[in-house]
Amino acid sequence: xxxxxxxxxxxxxxxxxxxxxxxxxxxxxxxxxxxxxxxxxxxxxxxxxxxxxxxxxxxxxxxxxxxxxxxxxxxxxxxxxxxxxxxxxxxxxxxxxxxxxxxxxxxxxxxxxxxxxxxxxxxxxxxxxxxxxxxxxxxxxxxxxxxxxxxxxxxxxxxxxxxxxxxxxxxxxxxxxxxxxxxxxxxxxxxxxxxxxxxxxxxxxxxxxxxxxxxxxxxxxxxxxxxxxxxxxxxxxxxxxxx
Amino acid sequence: xxxxxxxxxxxxxxxxxxxxxxxxxxxxxxxxxxxxxxxxxxxxxxxxxxxxxxxxxxxxxxxxxxxxxxxxxxxxxxxxxxxxxxxxxxxxxxxxxxxxxxxxxxxxxxxxxxxxxxxxxxxxxxxxxxxxxxxxxxxxxxxxxxxxxxxxxxxxxxxxxxxxxxxxxxxxxxxxxxxxxxxxxxxxxxxxxxxxxxxxxxxxxxxxxxxxxxxxxxxxxxxxxxxxxxxxxxxxxxxxxxxxxxxxxxxxxxxxxxxxxxxxxxxxxxxxxxxxxxxxxxxxxxxxxxxxxxxxxxxxxxxxxxxxxxxxxxxxxxxxxxxxxxxxxxxxxxxxxxxxxxxxxxxxxxxxxxxxxxxxxxxxxxxxxxxxxxxxxxxxxxxxxxxxxxxxxxxxxxxxxxxxxxxxxxxxxxxxxxxxxxxxxxxxxxxxxxxxxxxxxxxxxxxxxxxxxxxxxxxxxxxxxxxxxxxxxxxxxxxxxxxxxxxxxxxxxxxxxxxxxxxxxxxxxxxxxxxxxxxxxxxxxxxxxxxxxxxxxxxxxxxxxxxxxxxxxxxxxxxxxxxxxxxxxxxxxxxxxxxxxxxxxxxxxxxxxxxxxxxxxxx
Ligand code: HEM
Ligand SMILES: [Cu+2]
Numbered sequence: 001x002x003x004x005x006x007x008x009x010x011x012x013x014x015x016x017x018x019x020x021x022x023x024x025x026x027x028x029x030x031x032x033x034x035x036x037x038x039x040x041x042x043x044x045x046x047x048x049x050x051x052x053x054x055x056x057x058x059x060x061x062x063x064x065x066x067x068x069x070x071x072x073x074x075x076x077x078x079x080x081x082x083x084x085x086x087x088x089x090x091x092x093x094x095x096x097x098x099x100x101x102x103x104x105x106x107x108x109x110x111x112x113x114x115x116x117x118x119x120x121x122x123x124x125x126x127x128x129x130x131x132x133x134x135x136x137x138x139x140x141x142x143x144x145x146x147x148x149x150x151x152x153x154x155x156x157x158x159x160x161x162x163x164x165x166x167x168x169x170x171x172x173x174x175x176x177x178x179x180x181x182x183x184x185x186x187x188x189x190x191x192x193x194x195x196x197x198x199x200x201x202x203x204x205x206x207x208x209x210x211x212x213x214x215x216x217x218x219x220x221x222x223x224x225x226x227x228x229x230x231x232x233x234x235x236x237x238x239x240x241x242x243x
Numbered sequence: 244x245x246x247x248x249x250x251x252x253x254x255x256x257x258x259x260x261x262x263x264x265x266x267x268x269x270x271x272x273x274x275x276x277x278x279x280x281x282x283x284x285x286x287x288x289x290x291x292x293x294x295x296x297x298x299x300x301x302x303x304x305x306x307x308x309x310x311x312x313x314x315x316x317x318x319x320x321x322x323x324x325x326x327x328x329x330x331x332x333x334x335x336x337x338x339x340x341x342x343x344x345x346x347x348x349x350x351x352x353x354x355x356x357x358x359x360x361x362x363x364x365x366x367x368x369x370x371x372x373x374x375x376x377x378x379x380x381x382x383x384x385x386x387x388x389x390x391x392x393x394x395x396x397x398x399x400x401x402x403x404x405x406x407x408x409x410x411x412x413x414x415x416x417x418x419x420x421x422x423x424x425x426x427x428x429x430x431x432x433x434x435x436x437x438x439x440x441x442x443x444x445x446x447x448x449x450x451x452x453x454x455x456x457x458x459x460x461x462x463x464x465x466x467x468x469x470x471x472x473x474x475x476x477x478x479x480x481x482x483x484x485x486x487x488x489x490x491x492x493x494x495x496x497x498x499x500x501x502x503x504x505x506x507x508x509x510x511x512x513x514x515x516x517x518x519x520x521x522x523x524x525x526x527x528x529x530x531x532x533x534x535x536x537x538x539x540x541x542x543x544x545x546x547x548x549x550x551x552x553x554x555x556x557x558x559x560x561x562x563x564x565x566x567x568x569x570x571x572x573x574x575x576x577x578x579x580x581x582x583x584x585x586x587x588x589x590x591x592x593x594x595x596x597x598x599x600x601x602x603x604x605x606x607x608x609x610x611x612x613x614x615x616x617x618x619x620x621x622x623x624x625x626x627x628x629x630x631x632x633x634x635x636x637x638x639x640x641x642x643x644x645x646x647x648x649x650x651x652x653x654x655x656x657x658x659x660x661x662x663x664x665x666x667x668x669x670x671x672x673x674x675x676x677x678x679x680x681x682x683x684x685x686x687x688x689x690x691x692x693x694x695x696x697x698x699x700x701x702x703x704x705x706x707x708x709x710x711x712x713x714x715x716x717x718x719x720x721x722x723x724x725x726x727x728x729x730x731x732x733x734x735x736x737x738x739x740x741x742x743x744x745x746x747x748x749x750x751x752x753x754x755x756x757x758x759x760x761x762x763x764x765x766x767x768x769x770x771x772x773x774x775x776x777x778x779x780x781x782x783x784x785x786x787x788x789x790x791x792x793x794x795x796x797x798x799x800x801x802x803x804x805x806x807x808x809x810x811x812x813x814x815x816x817x818x819x820x821x822x823x824x825x826x827x828x829x830x831x832x833x834x835x836x837x838x839x840x841x842x843x844x845x846x
Contacts, residue, residue: 030458032808033266035449041267041370045446048476052438055480059527063484063520067499071515158496158512166515169497173487210373212271 040217046224057232060177061239064170068243076162078241081150096241099142100233103182106135107230110223117196117219125219126197132226133189136182143179147172171240178236181229185222192222265454265805270367272799284380286372287798288357288443291379293689295353298379299346302386306341307757309334318743318750320731328730329417332401335728336418337392339404340426343532344433345386347674351539352437352475353382355681356444356468358689362788363465365453365806365828367799369443378443381436388429395421403728405525408500408518412493413511423493427486434479434486444472453787455808459563460827462786462812463556466563467542470570471535477574478531485524492516522584526577533670534573538566540677541608544630546812547680548612550784551627552619553823555813558611565604565611572601582650583657591650598648602641609638620816620823624782625699629680632707633673640669643718658728661721664714672710679706679763686767687781691794692774698766702759709756716745785826786812 029035036044068075079092086094113128150171154161160168195201195214204213275281285291313334316326326334357375361368369375392399401417402410410416411423418426448469452461461469488499492513500521501513549556556562578586578594612634621627643665647653656662679702686694721727724737732738780789792802806828814825820832 032455032457032460033450033452035458037266039450041446041450044450045371045442048442048445049438052441052476052480055477056483059481059484059524063488063499063524066517066520067515070517073515157491158498164515165498169491169495169499173491173497177487210371211273212373 042217042221043224046221050224050228053228057177057235060174061235064166064174065239067166067170068164071164071166073164075164076160076167078243081162082146082241093241095142095146096237099139099146100237102135102142103139103230103233106132106139107227109135110226114220114223117216120202120216122196122199122202125216126193129189129193129196129219129222133186133193136186136189136226140179140182140186143175147175174236174240178229178232181232185226185229188222189226192218267450270370272367273372274798284376286368286376288361288369288372288375289689289796291375292354292357294379295349295357295382298383298386299350299354302341302390303346303350305390306338306346307760309338309341311754311757313338314750314753316730318746329401330398331730332403332728333399333417333422336401336403336406336426337389337399341389342671343404343536344430345389347536347670347678348437348475348532349382350678351536351674352444352468352472353379353440355464355539355543355685356472357440358685359464359788360444360447360468361451362688362791362796362800363462363786364447364451365456365787365801365808366447366451367801367805370446370451371443374439375443378436378440381432381439385429385432385436388425388432392418392422392425392429395425397421400426405529406489406521407525408489408492408516408521409502409504409513412489412501413504413506415506424490427490427493430486431483434483437475437479441472441476444468445476453805453808456787456827459560460808460811462542463545463559463562463566464539464542464786466566467538467540467545470566471538474531474538474570474573475535478528478535480528481524482528485521485528488524489521519581519584522581523577526580527574529580530577531570531573534569536670536674538570540633540674541566543677543681544633545608545612545615546786547626547630547684548615548619549813549815550684550782551624551630552616552621553815554615554619555811555815556611557614557617558607559811559813561607562611565608568604569601572597572604576601579648579653582653588650595648595650599645602645602648605641609634609641624683625694625696625703626680626684626782628700628703628707629676629683632703633676633680636668636673636676636707636710640665640667640673644669656721658726659721660717660725660727663727664717664721667714667717672714676707676710679703682767684782685788686770687777687794688788688791689795690771690774691777692770693777693781694770694774695766698762702763702766705759705762706756709752709759712752713749713756716749720745780826783822783824785810785814785824787827790826790828 028037080090082096083090083092084094085091109128109132113125113132116122116125116128119125150160150168155168155171157169157172159165195205196216196219198205201214201216201218206213273286275285275287280286282290285294312323312326313331315323316331357369360366397418397420399418400406400411400422402423406423406426412419416423448461448465488497491497492499492501496512498513498516500518501511501516502518503514504511545556545562576594576597578590579598582591582594616631643661647656647662647665683694683699686692720742723739723742725732725742732742777794779791779794782789787806787808788796790806791797791800808827809830810825810827812827814820814827816823817825825831
């Protein structure tokens, strides 16, 4: 195919580099053509993007912690604020616990989807992606419920009944930003699931926007994003709700 | 079987003993079918580069005109009656922001990055052409939104390019109602657009090089652009977060950055926030930003000097490590912009130390440039003149930077004209000189014709000498104590009347230098039709972009077959070679006898 007319003799000799694991690691990095051997462009791009996005979330969290530590007014107690009344008793953090559980489960279904994708079992892969999207949608739904509840109780971005106004500001900003990530993920999952179920990756159908052919690897790249969003949630959970 | 889809690894190994085949198959290029997809919504990195370049230069002209207006006010207060204090601050803000972000960042990374990365790496295009196209259009939207600031009620923001809260969003600051919102939204768009392009640049450099092109054979231009892009991907998030939070403060009434504050006798509806937090976020972006525009300039200058002095770059490996080291260090110096904000002396000590440590790799680069020139066969071509101008200017700005990096020196000089002189030298004039040099150097490849040399030399001398006449006296004004960002000085005891004369001198020079740039624009337009035919490799340079089968390079860059690289980018005046340069894809005169050495040893 495209390889056709290359004369192997004219190419530079392969560089044999003996040595320890680290040396070989460095040699791989510095060798020609690709720095990450066997990693496709799409996957490399997702990793770089996630690194950048890590800095976004990192800045958000650091900013929130600064606000929380420097405020002179008491910070509302998260266990009380985020409690639900079930059967007459206040259960602290119950909703968040369920949300966290749902999101982590969705990482499981995502991982299975990747697995079946590589097995070219498009039915199972597609359905598992739909399940992942469903979990994600549940998560966003519960978040919407939580937002509604807090707003009913008088929490606003600029004020709240229990203490430092930065509580509401940070809460809406950080969970909102994370929720947006989940929502975008759900949308992409649905689009990708449709492609998988339709068999685009078998027939070589070209993408609507990029006009490129896709591969089952797309599921894994999607999975990277999804696991990342999940991991970020764990940090938000720890720093916002448990602190 | 070659996998032609997303450039996954090719299945199947290589024949034993023979050279490795392409690890990655040919990319699935998008082939434009109409004029619109070829020149407007183009996915070709070369077209996108030109779109970026032209847009950046257009908005840069706006910033230039704003600098004239400011200079008019400083020299002849009241002569232009429409410039009142509010307008002056709006001009300062827009001038600074446009120059740093929308001109320099966009031109170096979006412009030169897009043009040179695929060509210098022997690739057919960027890895994600569609995303690359989106990147430009989002950048354009950001520019248009920025310009919209001039037309919204109340005009653009006058908060200074640093946008410090609380004043940025308090009443009485010009542009408080709309301007600041438009500015923040535009910055966020810029960052989103840049990220799309930046992912392309990074992944193409990491995964898209041609056969034989190892990391340590890449031209320094690529190293500079690559490192700057990685930095931008890590630094822009801080600005993004700062912009989101300030937008919330302004629109939703949150108090992230707003302390309890009394405005014209009334308690503002804010409290409990920290303005210093914004300063940290801003400068965590802001200082790396300085190097985001400097590192590509470093890289390009290295290549210009080597090519036009017909000599290999001195200390290539050290140059690479210096670029990477500067990039890493510049993330731990940001608070040297905040000495006067009040900080723990221990932190002051820390940030002063890290700041001074950066001088080491930077000085190393300067020495290496000078040693490259040493006994070189220097051709005083226009690109070379600009490159030399850069070195001198950069040394200059770097030295005043050492002053300002020390807390005790910075505190009295902070917010004076000395600072204005310093940063204009080091991140204003110096990178702009490189941009000019680079345009004179690569214009022949982009258009197939040379820029006019006489016009170019006039342009160089006027710009270079003019810049010194403008900014050198500002050091002196700063030492006298003339403050920065002052609309007018009025009567003061400590500034002698002669300072006013100096201001008139600076302004007249600035107007002349600005007008000279029209000469450059004229040259760009005129040479497109009437310039001398350039041929494929007018500078007899080694790097791959000069070895394309067609000039300007066609869609896909390389014809049927991508080039194979045998050597580093700096084989000039190699003893025994038939010409005084060996292109990177030239197997060399004596490959047969010493194959191993040519491929690995010479580099
Ligand atoms: C024609 C050349 C230029 C002239 C005559 C010029 C003039 C000025 C003047 C008069 C000020 C305001 C100083 C004050 O009162 O505080 C200023 C500020 C500034 N300029 Fe330029 N400038 C030029 C080019 C550039 C370039 C190429 C850059 C790119 C880095 C740049 C970046 C800035 C920045 C960041 C500020 C600070 C804005 C602020 O204080 O918020 N300028 N310039
Ligand atoms: Cu700095």
